[in-house]
Amino acid sequence: MTSAIPSMLLQTLAELGRSLADFAFPPACWACGNAIPEAAAHLCPPCWDSILSGVRAPARCQRCGCPAPTPRATCANCDAWSKPLPTAASHPVPAPAEPTPPSGPGCAEPTDPRGLAFARAVALGPFDPPMQRAIHALKFRGCRSLAVLLGRRLGEELGPTLAPVQVLVPVPLHPARQRERGYNQSLCIATGLARALGIPVEAQLLRRVVNTRQQARLDASARHQNLAAAFRLARPVPPVQCVAVVDDVMTTGSTLDACARVLLRAGVQTVWAVVLASRFRTEALAWRGSYSSGPT
Numbered sequence: 662m663t664s665a666i667p668s669m670l671l672q673t674l675a676e677l678g679r680s681l682a683d684f685a686f687p688p689a690c691w692a693c694g695n696a697i698p699e700a701a702a703h704l705c706p707p708c709w710d711s712i713l714s715g716v717r718a719p720a721r722c723q724r725c726g727c728p729a730p731t732p733r734a735t736c737a738n739c740d741a742w743s744k745p746l747p748t749a750a751s752h753p754v755p756a757p758a759e760p761t762p763p764s765g766p767g768c769a770e771p772t773d774p775r776g777l778a779f780a781r782a783v784a785l786g787p788f789d790p791p792m793q794r795a796i797h798a799l800k801f802r803g804c805r806s807l808a809v810l811l812g813r814r815l816g817e818e819l820g821p822t823l824a825p826v827q828v829l830v831p832v833p834l835h836p837a838r839q840r841e842r843g844y845n846q847s848l849c850i851a852t853g854l855a856r857a858l859g860i861p862v863e864a865q866l867l868r869r870v871v872n873t874r875q876q877a878r879l880d881a882s883a884r885h886q887n888l889a890a891a892f893r894l895a896r897p898v899p900p901v902q903c904v905a906v907v908d909d910v911m912t913t914g915s916t917l918d919a920c921a922r923v924l925l926r927a928g929v930q931t932v933w934a935v936v937l938a939s940r941f942r943t944e945a946l947a948w949r950g951s952y953s954s955g956p957t
């Protein structure tokens with residue numbers, strides 16, 4: 662009882678402090694700037710609705726996670742994944758270093774050796790404005806707690822889909838970039854996702870040895886060449902069959918592909934890509950008028 666009193670007092674003081682701070686600086690949505698009732702929500706209800714609309718689509722492509730009107734194994738978004746990557750010749754098909762264990766349920770899709778190395782991608786939604794602004798906030802405005810929250814929502818919304826995943830591996834930042842930013846947003850997303858799924862995060866498994874320049878303005882070929890040797894294995898992989906590489910956005914898939922190849926070479930049987938948002942091809946989303954102006 663005596664130890665409970667200071668704890669209760671501290672809790673009350675913390676709540677009072679939060680109320681005073683909310684009064685002095687009313688919390689605003691990180692995506693649109695509108696007022697929100699409490700800072701912990703991070704986003705206003707319309708922005709949350711928009712961000713979660715992708716997972717509430719009638720169906721999703723099983724391969725790339727693109728919202729779809731009916732269930733499908735591939736779609737207009739991921740058909741291009743099977744085409745050879747620009748520098749595929751310099752990146753031979755990854756061979757497991759050791760005999761692979763028997764495949765587990767739901768985790769045995771063969772990796773397409775000609776295109777992207779991960780077997781499947783899962784995204785909370787398209788890289789549309791509310792999500793785009795939320796990701797900008799968690800990446801460039803220091804809002805780590807939004808990254809954790811969005812990761813948790815991703816796990817809560819898509820838990821059954823992600824059931825085969827045993828370990829989460831965030832895409833690492835180069836140490837220089839991490840010092841500059843102060844944190845790795847992919848690790849924050851993976852942390853929230855891990856809480857929802859009840860699986861571990863292996864934050865030290867991969868390291869980024871090349872400080873790749875900004876990728877946003879590069880085409881697919883330049884991105885792939887830039888990233889091909891950027892990642893290394895930093896420690897032995899855990900004895901699991903299905904690993905998910907976690908990132909904030911999937912653009913061409915080159916970053917996730919480069920990480921997946923390192924893990925596959927180390928003997929992981931199946932690698933998935935899990936992201937908050939994906940730049941789905943416009944034609945794949947044309948059935949939804951609201952997505953028709955999305956980036957390609």
Ligand SMILES: [Zn+2]
Nearest residue numbers: 690693705708
């Ligand atoms: Zn908003």
Ligand SMILES: [Zn+2]
Nearest residue numbers: 722725736739
């Ligand atoms: Zn697809």
